[in-house]
Amino acid sequence: MAEKTALSAENRVGPGDPRYPSLSRGFNQRWIARPSEIMVVGTPEETREALAEALEKTSNGRDGRITVRSGGHCYEDFVCSDDVGVIIDVSPMCGMHYDEEKEAYCVEAGATNWHVYSHLYPATGLALPGGSCYSVGLGGHIIGGGFGLLSRQSGLTVDYLYAVEVAVVRDDHRVELVTAARDDDDPKKKALWWAHTGGGGGNFGVVTRFWFRDVPEPPSEVLLSALAWDWADFKDKSDFHALVTAFGTYFQEHQDPETPEGRLFAMLKLNHASNGQIGMTVQLDAGIEGAKEAMDHFIRTVDGGIRPTATEQRSTMGEHPPIARMKRPRRLPWLTATQSLNGSGENRCGKYKSAYIRKPFTDAQIDAMWDHLGRGKERFKPEKYRNPDSLIQIDSYGSAINDPELATATAVPQRDSILKMQYQVYWFPGDEKEKDYVDWIRQTFQAVFSATGGVPKTYSGKGDHNTDGCYINYPDGDLPGPEADGAAEPWPVLYYKGAYKALQQVKSDWDPHNVFRHHQSVRPKGR
Template sequence: MERRRFLTVAGLAGLAAGCTDESPASVPSPTVEATGGAVTPTGPADWEALGRGLAGRLVRPGDDAYDEARKLYIPRFDRVRPAGVAYCAGPEDVSECVAFARRQRLSVAVRCGGHNYAGWSTGGGLVIDVSPMNAVQAGGGRATVGAGARLIDVYKGLTDRGVAVPAGTCPTVGIAGLALGGGIGVVSRRHGLTCDVLEAVRVVTADGRVRDCDARRDADLYWACRGGGGGNFGVAVQFVFRTHPAAEVTLFSLRWPWPRAAQVVGGWQSWAPYAPDELWSGLQINTDPSAGTPTVDVTGAAFGDPDAHLDRLTAAVGADPAFRSVDTHSYLEAMRRVGGCADGGIAACHRAGTLPGGRPDGRYPRTEYTAKSHVATRPLTGSAIEALTGRFTGGNGVAGRSVLLDALGGAVGRVRPGDTAFPHRNALFTVQYLAGTGDRGWLRDVHGAMERHLGGAAYVNYVDPELRGWQRAYYGGNYERLVRVKNAYDPDGLFTFPQSIG
């Protein structure tokens, strides 16, 4: 994981959230992850007509740009070969693609950054890519952001105007997938989730209509777009967010020796969800074969001096850290650091490529990994902590194993569970389990060991294709209302994937 590489180099373990937040896509498949899918044959003239009807660009098999166009962030999905990738220049292009897919009875995949864990932002049919719609504007306490904007461009475009919106950390994630699934980040405890500051969203629905949704217009669809998961109800093309001032951010990092790991987990969970709103923190456990033992770190971000708060953490742990670092940065610099691209200019925060969403000089790497998650609504017991740390003690020789605990509470917890589609308002923290794709046995083992302690809730933007009971785990008591919205705006199930609502 890029997050892990950055943490090792910069000593800021736990800050850069995994590149995860992306809207699911539609792909009919008997398997749990993306495959080529079954495609209804269409004649060359059909595709040629679609290409002529777009203001953007249609890329097809055999085109020079096809190999670049078909690839997602995670390389294992390179085997999937879409019948066409449409880079939509505006809502009208999306409407054209929706109409084409309905006529030809093609599967539809919706894509922005392409970070979906299960590969559901690709498929064997038509991929609708919103990357060209990436404009970022701000004024009067509001930001208007195209659905194709990557997070680094959102941060850069807004901080140039002295403002920001609460967002995620991986710089190449698309704003659409992040916001539609909730949007957890390092300023969430102070400013709320990304979906909490979403005031309006423009969506192209399955009937091809372009709908401007807010609390008064298509209010149910607006509600569903605030945590109901991308790819379920239509294609989002533009967002309007409330902004906050882009103040300086202090980043901190603390590391304890591995024998203190259980104390660190216990002390952190008694402190982090209840800290003042201006402070966010995460705890990360990694295997580190080069160090001889796993590592345990607490890192975070604060508005203002965090030293007194960190002293309270140290007291809660009951032992001084072996390493402690505190540095203050501009808002943009802080977001680049937590995203793992502080060095090398803005190009280091972009994926390489010549198509929309990439830059010819981009250097942000693609990464192979797989993941699972829990959302913790109660503290871990002593036996739960032992079960968690014990999964690392015997396997430190295998690189790439991580567990990330990210604090919630603060502003996130002051919204009622039914006010938005994101239901986890009483949660203390999220837990994300990461491993290399060839290490799924360990991943299933650690997730299964924690299921009896934390089972019942998971984060939809950390989508898990193996998750049983995902309807309740992702959406809690909001699921029935989401089904009603789905039936109202997509009654024929054009936007369908293995864990789609409905």
């Protein structure tokens, strides 16, 4: 009698299965895979079995990559591409419970941000400080150092990670489930835990479970405001300069998480002029003393120094629909406010870039934004380039995140930034202007960071530049590779700074055959 496998027919999705078209793509419709099989798993043991079978099907990964899908939000083709042989989909594995033995909350890797907010919070009053997009899977979000609207108050998601369970491929090609913890006696296991505190997904194995200690309590209620300014009211760039400078200066000056100003989170949506509006969304813990005064002061600081008059949001802005009738801050239960912001956007194609910002923007950087957002540079004026879904999003950052000890205690080395940028452009599949859209985001990014080689150079205590690299959870396949011969820093430095060599050692120890790979994956030592 043949040995019973942990996988049933329902676990296996082939090209003839009705589920195949949905599960062979993710959030970004730009990338679609054609794997021989998608293995849908619901337990750690099913994951181990699926990985072992995937190794056989792909000749230990040589005949097609083995990739992992949880929420499916990978912005690049790391999970879905033509060279994928098998996708392991962990999305059904989304349970959570308190683990008495580990004295930690266990959250399975297929859970999404919304599972944490809608399941863990009602049961416990606790929540990870994750992102606003409800459908992002924790299997990728956590590993890259996920952040969100509560991070200035509570830090990054990885700052609470106590342990992680991973299906790994050993040197003899055996597949094992390994649990690695922050206080592990085995230095290699402790390093494996550390690599999952910011090392990025798709690098070391298939994560099945996370354990978190000291999970924070989100606010009972928050103040939420959503306002906008009409592009037509920006007659020259002086008001644009004033707006962007005031936003950056405020967060440079307010970096204490014990104060209401240090807990305030804001997103500034610098949409292309063809969108019609610039938007801003603000959230603050309403329970802290002085919250209302801090919210009012922030809005006056950003809005008060410009001639355009703030109005209601009317336009879709990137992944977020307009938030209506909230120009005046409203007091809402935290979960209700989170639902108000919880958008994934339409089923579109997209291209993304990112940057950590340590100080307010320079005049040259703001000039470049003005030009490429359609107000100064001839080619990108609204009548020449019309894509209202092109934007530079600037998120507040730092405060509780910027604990210098966490720069080495976790794999997220960027711990002194005040802002984080996310460049975005969207289009629908089949749009013949796709090349124009990708050209726009590439040229905008390069122009803003032209003084540092066209990328946001990392900071090492030398020089006076205001950047510190890129965010691995907003991957950008355009970044220079380690083999590039040029002045710009390569992606291993931009994402990981000095942590990359340690990540390579973890890769060599736990994925020596480089089974888990993509064109920006951590390379084993010597490769």
